[in-house]
Amino acid sequence: MAEQQTFNVAIVGATGAVGQKIKQILEDKNFPVKQLKLLSSARSAGKEETFHGEKIIVEEAAPESFEDVDIALFSAGGSISKKLAPEAVKRGAVVVDNTSAYRMDKDVPLVVPEVNSEDIASHQGIIANPNCSTIQMVAALKPLKDAFGIGKIIVSTYQAVSGAGNEAVDELYEQSRDYLEGKEVTAEVLPVKGDKKHFPIAFNALPQIDVFEDNGFTFEEMKMINETKKIMHDDALNVAATCVRLPFAVSHAESVYIELDQEDLSVEDFRKTLKEADGVVLQDNPQEQEYPTPQSAQGKEEVFVGRIRKDLDNPKGFHLWVVSDNLLKGAAWNTVQIAQTLVERDWLKK
Amino acid sequence: MAEQQTFNVAIVGATGAVGQKIKQILEDKNFPVKQLKLLSSARSAGKEETFHGEKIIVEEAAPESFEDVDIALFSAGGSISKKLAPEAVKRGAVVVDNTSAYRMDKDVPLVVPEVNSEDIASHQGIIANPNCSTIQMVAALKPLKDAFGIGKIIVSTYQAVSGAGNEAVDELYEQSRDYLEGKEVTAEVLPVKGDKKHFPIAFNALPQIDVFEDNGFTFEEMKMINETKKIMHDDALNVAATCVRLPFAVSHAESVYIELDQEDLSVEDFRKTLKEADGVVLQDNPQEQEYPTPQSAQGKEEVFVGRIRKDLDNPKGFHLWVVSDNLLKGAAWNTVQIAQTLVERDWLKK
Numbered sequence: 197m198a199e200q201q202t203f204n205v206a207i208v209g210a211t212g213a214v215g216q217k218i219k220q221i222l223e224d225k226n227f228p229v230k231q232l233k234l235l236s237s238a239r240s241a242g243k244e245e246t247f248h249g250e251k252i253i254v255e256e257a258a259p260e261s262f263e264d265v266d267i268a269l270f271s272a273g274g275s276i277s278k279k280l281a282p283e284a285v286k287r288g289a290v291v292v293d294n295t296s297a298y299r300m301d302k303d304v305p306l307v308v309p310e311v312n313s314e315d316i317a318s319h320q321g322i323i324a325n326p327n328c329s330t331i332q333m334v335a336a337l338k339p340l341k342d343a344f345g346i347g348k349i350i351v352s353t354y355q356a357v358s359g360a361g362n363e364a365v366d367e368l369y370e371q372s373r374d375y376l377e378g379k380e381v382t383a384e385v386l387p388v389k390g391d392k393k394h395f396p397i398a399f400n401a402l403p404q405i406d407v408f409e410d411n412g413f414t415f416e417e418m419k420m421i422n423e424t425k426k427i428m429h430d431d432a433l434n435v436a437a438t439c440v441r442l443p444f445a446v447s448h449a450e451s452v453y454i455e456l457d458q459e460d461l462s463v464e465d466f467r468k469t470l471k472e473a474d475g476v477v478l479q480d481n482p483q484e485q486e487y488p489t490p491q492s493a494q495g496k497e498e499v500f501v502g503r504i505r506k507d508l509d510n511p512k513g514f515h516l517w518v519v520s521d522n523l524l525k526g527a528a529w530n531t532v533q534i535a536q537t538l539v540e541r542d543w544l545k546k
Numbered sequence: 547m548a549e550q551q552t553f554n555v556a557i558v559g560a561t562g563a564v565g566q567k568i569k570q571i572l573e574d575k576n577f578p579v580k581q582l583k584l585l586s587s588a589r590s591a592g593k594e595e596t597f598h599g600e601k602i603i604v605e606e607a608a609p610e611s612f613e614d615v616d617i618a619l620f621s622a623g624g625s626i627s628k629k630l631a632p633e634a635v636k637r638g639a640v641v642v643d644n645t646s647a648y649r650m651d652k653d654v655p656l657v658v659p660e661v662n663s664e665d666i667a668s669h670q671g672i673i674a675n676p677n678c679s680t681i682q683m684v685a686a687l688k689p690l691k692d693a694f695g696i697g698k699i700i701v702s703t704y705q706a707v708s709g710a711g712n713e714a715v716d717e718l719y720e721q722s723r724d725y726l727e728g729k730e731v732t733a734e735v736l737p738v739k740g741d742k743k744h745f746p747i748a749f750n751a752l753p754q755i756d757v758f759e760d761n762g763f764t765f766e767e768m769k770m771i772n773e774t775k776k777i778m779h780d781d782a783l784n785v786a787a788t789c790v791r792l793p794f795a796v797s798h799a800e801s802v803y804i805e806l807d808q809e810d811l812s813v814e815d816f817r818k819t820l821k822e823a824d825g826v827v828l829q830d831n832p833q834e835q836e837y838p839t840p841q842s843a844q845g846k847e848e849v850f851v852g853r854i855r856k857d858l859d860n861p862k863g864f865h866l867w868v869v870s871d872n873l874l875k876g877a878a879w880n881t882v883q884i885a886q887t888l889v890e891r892d893w894l895k896k
Contacts (some may be wrong), residue, residue, distance in 0.1 A: 226723055285808050350803050352749050353791065354792070356706070372722055372726060373726055376719060376722060376726075387835075392834075395839060395841075399793065399794040399795060399840075399841070400840050401792060401840050403839070403853050404837065405801070408832040408833060408835070411855065412853070412855040412856075413858075434859035435859075436803065436857055436863070438702075438801040438853065440704065442704070443793050444749040444750055444793065451702035451753075451788040451790065451801075453700050453786065461881065463762060482758040482762050483758060484742075485737075485741060485742060487753050487754065489745060489750050489751060489753070490749075490751050491745075493751045502753070505761065505763055506761075507786055508761070509698070509784035515786060517696065517788070
């Protein structure tokens with residue numbers, strides 16, 4: 197047997213919630229790593245981490261960090277990606293970027309491997325990982341779109357605080373403790389760290405994820421709308437989103453309404469198609485109260501679908517409930533899947 | 547000045563979450579009560595309550611309890627209403643029923659006073675209070691329907707646990723404490739007390755409110771669909787709902803998509819109409835992060851509307867976010883409003 201090719205891999209944002217998950221998955225999946233570099237801000241540099249039992253010291257990310265790196269997995273915020281991803285590419289690395297920095301760039305493939313892995317082939321050095329709430333929705337809808345055609349999507353999300361980082365999770369738990377003890381609750385992180393006002397998330401719901409655009413939609417909502425069209429290769433697809441932050445740590449849920457191109461389909465047609473879909477798990481038996489929840493999906497790689505119903509008025513309309521771990525399929529796992537595809541299909545060369 | 551007419555009022559389910567709020571509102575609004583009777587199950591009978599500073603002993607509800615009662619406000623579950631509301635009517639009382647027992651009965655008006663108070667006039671002794679999640683939605687949409695016409699409604703709800711009673715609120719807080727202390731979490735009440743399985747609500751989301759119907763929708767979802775058509779007097783109206791229980795105690799939020807009968811309307815047209823609407827408060831300034839949340843609406847009578855956006859694809863489509871205290875406008879306050887209308891318009895006589 198030929199010796200397996202191995203690669204120098206860097207994780208940028210290695211101490212963050214998603215960076216930690218990426219390292220774990222590279223280990224769990226036995227990704228062919230020759231050497232792993234863990235990169236972070238100056239503040240986290242010097243921390244000691246382990247990978248396959250070996251110690252690795254976290255280093256401050258700099259342009260020179262990417263010398264000899266084959267694959268760089270970025271998850272440290274858009275401004276870091278904008279600054280350092282081109283430096284990594286210049287030094288010969290292929291970047292899988294988990295921020296919104298390059299997603300809508302026409303030269304950058306935006307990829308959910310179960311949906312459009314072929315797009316990776318045309319990369320110019322950077323491949324973008326979509327927004328977490330987009331990934332799980334397109335993973336669930338693509339097999340349905342291929343089978344039945346989809347013309348319209350209206351989604352309302354139920355999103356976990358970990359999408360806003362570890363700080364937001366700490367804030368949720370601290371506020372929850374204070375609330376239960378009858379203490380005053382203070383808000384400093386959510387809905388958006390850098391925005392003007394902050395509101396409590398504990399025992400509440402905030403209809404704002406990311407900042408507002410001029411059209412009244414939030415940036416998160418526009419990400420879902422624009423990224424879905426790009427990944428699906430369908431600019432004519434109608435997509436609308438309302439994104440809401442909720443008081444749980446992990447997994448996003450989505451109430452999705454779709455209009456198909458054809459009538460006369462049944463819930464069973466949907467179930468059959470989703471049962472055979474890659475990366476999707478059907479959990480849909482109302483009589484046995486079987487449906488996915490944020491807690492039931494936590495820690496799992498797949499996208500879970502339940503509550504499938506035919507609209508009572510529109511014969512082309514269907515409703516479904518889509519849940520997935522936002523840190524895994526929504527971020528770390530999808531990132532590693534892209535890296536796996538790069539390696540397996542020999543697409544690392546530009 | 548003529549002496550104000552006063553009435554003998556009974557609250558059935560007086561010790562429950564909604565019953566307690568009804569008593570509070572009758573007091574706060576100086577409802578013209580001659581004598582107040584507090585009725586409950588045998589288990590809660592004997593409890594001492596106060597009303598305008600006077601002691602009232604809670605009595606077990608029985609057919610004879612309604613002798614000399616003018617207005618009976620029922621909020622003790624459907625089976626109690628089915629058993630005792632006809633007994634109250636037989637004895638000359640007018641019943642305002644806060645359960646689902648009579649809502650779809652064609653001889654029973656289903657009323658949100660801001661929307662269809664005129665329907666009260668034709669009552670045969672029983673007037674039904676709609677489901678909490680229906681009330682706030684129709685209160686927000688009726689002025690828009692009158693102004694612009696609405697043909698289609700798709701709603702996804704974000705509902706508080708108090709809709710499932712005090713026990714569910716206790717469960718949320720107990721589970722939250724256990725979760726934060728790293729203890730095992732047990733579930734015995736939600737999603738539905740009498741259903742087969744129970745799941746944790748703390749730091750989770752449950753896409754089931756009430757039991758499942760054969761069509762895959764839950765009874766809560768069918769209530770929103772059928773009650774909206776009845777209150778709006780529009781059987782041709784398309785309505786679809788997905789109802790989700792979330793980990794906060796009070797106020798339901800709703801992500802609502804509507805399709806109007808006309809194009810070319812703007813967000814400002816919506817704001818103008820809602821600003822003038824009875825019982826509705828506009829909270830919609832994205833640039834200042836102004837929008838309602840469950841916590842901001844708690845303890846308030848009105849229905850709050852924000853996040854108004856024009857759909858990016860359909861010129862007749864609009865999105866909005868509707869929040870209201872489910873125990874007040876969604877239950878107790880709407881019940882007392884109906885009673886006020888009965889008295890003010892002299893509609894007590896059948």
